[in-house]
Amino acid sequence: MKFITVKTYEELSERAADLIAAQILVKPYCVLGLATGSSPVGTYKRLIEDNKNGKIDFSTVVSVNLDEYVGLDGTNDQSYRYFMNTNLFDHVNIDKSKTFVPNGCAEDLEAEGEFYDTQIKALGGIDLQLLGIGLDGHIGFNEPDEVFTAATHEVKLDESTIKANARFFANENEVPKTAITMGMMSIMQAKKILLIANGAAKKEIVEKAFFGPVDPKVPASILQLHPDVTVIYSEN
Numbered sequence: 001m002k003f004i005t006v007k008t009y010e011e012l013s014e015r016a017a018d019l020i021a022a023q024i025l026v027k028p029y030c031v032l033g034l035a036t037g038s039s040p041v042g043t044y045k046r047l048i049e050d051n052k053n054g055k056i057d058f059s060t061v062v063s064v065n066l067d068e069y070v071g072l073d074g075t076n077d078q079s080y081r082y083f084m085n086t087n088l089f090d091h092v093n094i095d096k097s098k099t100f101v102p103n104g105c106a107e108d109l110e111a112e113g114e115f116y117d118t119q120i121k122a123l124g125g126i127d128l129q130l131l132g133i134g135l136d137g138h139i140g141f142n143e144p145d146e147v148f149t150a151a152t153h154e155v156k157l158d159e160s161t162i163k164a165n166a167r168f169f170a171n172e173n174e175v176p177k178t179a180i181t182m183g184m185m186s187i188m189q190a191k192k193i194l195l196i197a198n199g200a201a202k203k204e205i206v207e208k209a210f211f212g213p214v215d216p217k218v219p220a221s222i223l224q225l226h227p228d229v230t231v232i233y234s235e236n
């Protein structure tokens with residue numbers, strides 16, 4: 001594992017964007033695993049700049065996102081599809097038909113999970129998976145549990161996750177209580193993992209996840225078993 005500590009969020013975003021840009025340059029037909037939330041916003045801004053100034057080309061890139069709220073479709077401005085469109089896809093030359101986000105409105109979420117994993121396999125797996133980390137140690141929406149769940153699945157969000165994400169909604173009651181998330185299998189099968197975390201509030205969980213025991217109660221700790229992980233942490 002490479003653990004990089006930087007001082008500012010700007011530096012974190014620059015380093016993360018450079019690693020993603022390098023992946024696209026080395027393998028233009030790559031599959032990027034992408035995340036939502038506040039952590040990657042600066043990284044996406046840098047990637048948009050890199051695309052606009054001709055440094056990277058997204059035309060052959062395929063993306064698969066980690067998760068989606070159950071019940072929100074892509075027109076809902078709180079959905080993760082909407083987030084990805086407005087924070088990245090609308091501003092780069094990616095083919096949107098090759099950007100995949102789990103369907104939180106699927107009638108049969110179990111079938112949607114199976115379909116999502118099959119689709120990732122059919123794409124040849126993920127070349128580089130970008131991750132944030134929740135205050136409770138979740139990656140994607142794989143919440144603390146007795147076991148690590150392999151497949152893409154529906155999950156009940158933890159109270160702490162609902163509270164943390166309430167900042168994006170009008171109030172806490174509007175935060176969906178369930179989501180569909182990529183499971184640990186597709187994440188762990190990614191060839192490379194890049195996890196970014198910023199702020200003092202994340203320091204303790206980042207330390208637990210990467211320097212404590214591997215434990216499904218700290219879901220991100222499973223990444224200690226992955227052969228190619230880069231963590232970038234910034235204090236601010």
Ligand code: F6R
Nearest residue numbers: 035036037038039132133134140
């Ligand atoms: C989002 C996701 C989550 C977030 C995590 C951190 O697609 O999978 O695991 O990465 O909740 O969120 P922020 O970055 O908002 O602190």
